[in-house]
Amino acid sequence: MARFLLRRLVVALLVAATVMTVSFLLTRLSGDLAISIAGPNATQEDVDLIRRAYGLDRPLWVQYLDWMGRALTGDFGESYFFKDRVSNLIAERLPVTVSLGLVGLGIALAVGPPLGIVAAVRENTWVDRAVMLVALIGQAMPSFWLGLILMIVLGLNLGWLPISGTGSWEHYVMPGIVLSFSAIPSLMRLTRSGMIDALASDYIRTARAKGLSRLSILVKHGFRNAAIPVVSIAAVQLGFMLGGSIVIETVFALHGVGFLAWESISKNDFPVVQAVVLVLALIYVGLTLLADLLNAVLDPRLRTA
């Protein structure tokens, strides 16, 4: 168990270091930053001035080590546009994105696995087919388009929810629904196939033979076994959702880190962009690590691996 944990931890740290390097190189290799910051009307003197002011005239590896050293202590530098520390900006906005992710995951978990169980129990009937159709539709739905439709229907026509903005909990409902669509199909399919396998197994037959109630068989014996991969996928999905929230936050003008990243990208505010990429990637790495731990706790067979 200890060796397994240690191995996973080392890999996670290496991945984190790689992502740090990538997010640094990303902004440096995409062209001359000083020119981008100075804007289209700048003279050569302006560009040179900016280059010196932001330390962009130093060799790349010096800039890299400098940025790495600071980032390790949580110092991502200063935003060019917001005139604030990047770490403050992210700390301010992260709760919004995490709340959105949790709302999305909550909706996905409330819809996906139950539908998957129903489909597995009624395998090869019209119920199963209807559920699989829902999965296909969910997969093909462009998230930003679904967002706009919800705005028209729930926001304008029915007037149930605010159309966009940040503030009350109501502002999280529509973006949460849209975000959940990206996770529902995979949670549903995974639960369904896991349940089909579980229901065909010997221990279910034994449980039936013992005369246990149908519900108890389904939940205690079936789903508990089918749930192992679902739990870890749910953690990974949360990571994907946080990464993908940029589109949804922009559509709904929900001021989380995704929206912050979008604002910064359009203003060439690269210290912020770099930091957001890094923070979201680190959260993902942390969540996959958590998923592995959960797996090891839920399934003792994996601990020796």
Added chain:
Amino acid sequence: MSEAVLPGVTVPERRRGRLLRDSGLVLGGLIVGFVTLVAVLGPWLAPYDPFAIDLTRRLVPPAWMEGGTPENLLGTDQLGRDYLSRLIYGARISMVIGVLTVVTSGLIGTTMGVLGGYFGGRVDDVVVFAITARLSIPVVLVALAVVGLMGSSFTLVILVLGLLLWDRFAVVARSTTMQIRNLDYVAAAWCAGCSRASILLREILPNIASHLAVVATLEMALAILLEAALSFLGLGVPAPLPSWGLMIAEAKEYMFFSPWVIMIPGIALFVLVLGINLLGDALRDMLGTDLSR
């Protein structure tokens, strides 16, 4: 075996399953075939120039709605451009980006996966690590950042998506290569004195190709959706090109008064992605393998 024991139960069930799969295959094939045809024949099919602006005929509704005219079957956009013509040219953009992204990412992912799966050991460690690192990078954010810094262009979108979406190709190529690497025909080729390169290209690759085809459909659908999302945010295909995502973005201001402006390109996008996914699912069922995550 089971058929012999319970013929009455298993056979109809299997037939019903096949019927379902076939209907998915037919529907998916029809959708993808139709959109491909439209994309290829675009210039001959489009009734008008998709870039021709006519400010006297702005936001004309589709022909079947009140105020619509048969001249513009799907109406016109906020600049008076014919919506049907733009939709047809948009199909070209989606299909070209989908196909080229899959080719790029497929080449990268397959190479990595096959090498890792065949050689194992250190090589495999590096491949697995690259996959893990790639998965932790938020795709949409990185794609947006690169396009934002370098300026939006058609080629850049393909390049960025192609360089980001290789992970599933690598995962599947790696695991399928591992399954067949020790099979007899691979060993026979080795004994016959074939070089490693020829084993990889002639024995391994043809035998994992069908699995990669399934991945290709999934990734193509994903690439098309991502392109639309990037263009929607203004950091994908540049205007005035009629990308479906860009059409939705440009029409967004008018959607509360005339919802059809976002419905038409949105439905086109949804149907195309649905068709590709149906085709991929049918292909996967035919292979009898479950690659879903």
